[in-house]
Amino acid sequence: MAFDPVPRSGGAKLAQHKKKGRLTHQLLLDVAETLFLDRGYEATTVVDIVQASGLSRVTFYANFASKHAVLRELAVNVWDNSATSYAEFAKLPDWSEASIGKWLDWVLDRFTRHLRIIEVLMATLHDDLISQNELRKKRNIAALMGAPERWGHLSAGEAERRALLLILQLETAFMEWCAGRWKIDRASLIRTMTNVWLATLRAPNRAER
Template sequence: MPAPTRRSADSAGRSSAPDLRAQQKRYTRQRLIAAAAGLFEAKGYEATTVDDIVAEAGAARATFYLHFTGKGDIVAELADHIWADTAAMFAAFGELPDWSHASIRAWLGAYVTRGEENRQALRIFAEQLPHALRDQHQEHVKEFVALLTRPPERWAHLSKPEAKRRAYLLITQLETFMPSWMAGRWSRERSAILDTLTGIWRNTLEADRVDPLADVDPASARG
């Protein structure tokens, strides 16, 4: 096999340099985000300054502004990640084979696990969601309601307004529950908590469903 020429070696060196710069840029950005998230959680969003963030990240102020226009950009990026994750979870609910106890409990278990993985960001949003993102949050909740109420035939026992109301209440229940759960305000008996949540969800989803045998005389049903 012929040895690489100087030209090919130089080309390889030039092509790898942008990759290294891109990796360094991503690393710096993630370091700034991690530093900001820790400070938002510890001090609060309003009390945290850009100077605090760059000091915590070990970066220069000018470097911060190469990546962000302000600290609001960071919390918006954290929010986008959480909202995308949450949307994926509610979309997965629509793909459940049924609304049995086992199916809903497994989905709720996955939802709680995903929330635990996003513990830090969820705490920030629960306690000090910046005012600028509150309207966006409400828009995302509407998206979650639309995802949760699919497929429509599974919700056919309810009117569309009632289906949306119940979906909204179930979603806001989880949004309230998760920060309390992660803060240790609930019993750590995970299995019992999941059973209780599953019961609430099934009762809310299945209430008012008409039993096809409800008005049938038992004797005629046996016959």
């Protein structure tokens, strides 16, 4: 049995409908994030999100099962951005001071943009974050080590341990600095972090005992 081809106009309408759906979904996420930051997660209601976005409750629930589902998707987006940052490290042309310093400066910009929502997520999704911590670690290590040939001077175990150490140092240091709890200037922070990364990446492997 032959089927009539879908008219081009129908395909275009479907594509337009999907695009509108993605924009609506993103609008709800953006509005919810703004409200969570301004009012706090607990004080924000679905009605608040609906009214601020100019959409209906029906539209909201067509996209999200609950307010908590919105928060979880915001968390996924933040963790995806984190993994992307480490994947970009694997694409660096070399492990020179200039390359690593430029990458760290770029990562710090991303931390600065996401700091407030990260703090909301850490306070509100504490149990979820703990349960997913190991998965996040493995994912970020794999992303950072995306160019395995550069880690060849280290044993597999040592390479993974150093990768995790660098990630934990970076996230802790940048969170402290962005939150204003580490009183040093940006240039000094990047310079020190660059030196730490260079030393950790270049140090020769020692026999494991």
